Amino acid sequence: MLSYWTSLTLSSVTLCSQGNELPRLLLETILRMKPTDEEEQKLRLYTGDCSQLGLAEQVMKALIDIPFAFKRIRALLFMSSLQEDASSLRESFLQLEAACGELKHRLFLKLLEAVLKTGNRLNDGTFRGGANAFKLDTLLKLSDVRGADGKTTLLHFVVQEIIRSEGVREARLAMESGRSPPFPGTSDDNCNESLQEDGNYYSNLGLKIVSGLSNELDNVKRVAALDADALSTSVANLRHELLKAKEFLNSDMAALKENSGFHRSLESFIEHAENETNFLLKEDKRLRLLVKRTIRYFHGNDEKDDGFRLFVIVRDVLVMLEKACKEVGASQKKATNKSQSNGNCNNPSSHSNPQEQQFPAVLDPHFDSSDSKTDR
Structure with a gap:
């Protein structure tokens, strides 16, 4: 001392x-x-x-x-x-x-699009139907809307819809870029047939992609912990x-x-x-304007400046999404095991998905969230 x-x-x-x-x-x-x-x-x-x-x-x-x-x-x-x-x-x-x-990541925008379409179908015939946008706070309520079994949530349903198209998209991109095809021996000629025949495989493939969204939005999670x-x-x-x-x-x-x-x-x-x-000082001013433009992109011009709350919302949504993906994966595995034990493993996709039965009001043969034009 x-x-x-x-x-x-x-x-x-x-x-x-x-x-x-x-x-x-x-x-x-x-x-x-x-x-x-x-x-x-x-x-x-x-x-x-x-x-x-x-x-x-x-x-x-x-x-x-x-x-x-x-x-x-x-x-x-x-x-x-x-x-x-x-x-x-x-x-x-x-x-x-x-x-x-990162907030304009293709897959995140696809999630928003799927939520919007699902919400419009649920609200069809009401004053809320036909919406063309929604505030991101709404995403936090997806786990509150439950299906007929009282367990399956609307978020589970949305995840189920996205992973199908994501699995198909990934398989097509793999073959178009010359990467290994999803199945040994799969050629371009029978690709479309294969995509239809093994929906279970493509759902698992898509689930892996959707589950990785949280990692793709890593900086969003970091900024959510900051104070503007x-x-x-x-x-x-x-x-x-x-x-x-x-x-x-x-x-x-x-x-x-x-x-x-x-x-x-x-x-x-x-x-x-x-x-x-x-x-x-210049960076602080520039990035504050960037955040305001980003908020307007999602919430419109009427949204007040509320610091980094937008990033906090998305971070919480990512936590919910990660949990939902794990639960959907477990549900798919359980359904596959049950199908195999019953001797019906030749075409697992031919059976109605249990989660689809929970929200019959939003089932639509034309539902497809893969038409998003935004890519990253």
Whole structure:
């Protein structure tokens, strides 16, 4: 402990004259130790043996003799923390921009389209039927709408509809791109026949794709944990610290006419900090506009600015979707095992899916959510 305070005393004097960098934690500790006016006056008047003072008092005694010591230390703290704080903000901004792009992922838009079609069929003949859009909050209610068995939810039904077309789409793309066909020996000539004959296989293939949507929207989940106002406040705080350091350099330090290492370091740093904070301010403004445009894309012009709530909603939906996919997969496996035990495994797709029976009002032979024009 003694050696720590001794080195702190020496380092404090050195840094205030030479501008040497010290750890951020150490600089913060020194600032918290700043004496009151009364305490400072007592230290200045003390003429005895400094070794008789407490260790903290010895440090303060050394510092108060240096002109603007605590302003120097605050400037040094800004110098030592800017790179770390700016890097963190840059990373958050990159995640935010990526998240806005991920929300237009083909598969996510396909999910929204399937929900819209299903909702319109359920509300056919009512004032809610024929809708051409809905707010994403509605997705959170999909698990509340249950089928005839009281267990199967509307989200299960929507997942079931999507995975069929996704499985077929993936199989077609595989053959068109020359990748391995879904089944050994499957050729283009009998592809369409195969797609119809083994719907169970393609449902499993599609289920794997839909289950992976959460990974595709990884930045959305990251941004959901951020605070929009906190990001802007952090940028503003960096700018504020820069202005204080700049004022200190141009007023107090200029009056001293000091040609020290600290003065030169601060002067050089401020030029760098000016460029960095200007960039962060522009990025903050640009990305706020991007978020607003993204919100309008999904909710229209009447939606108020509510931070990153859109990303929070989608994150929660992804949790629900992942759970629903696992349950649909378990249901499909159970149905397949039951079919095989009954000796009807030649054409598992010929049997009515149990989940279809839960929502007869939305069954439609023309239902197909694969016609989305948006791709990624």
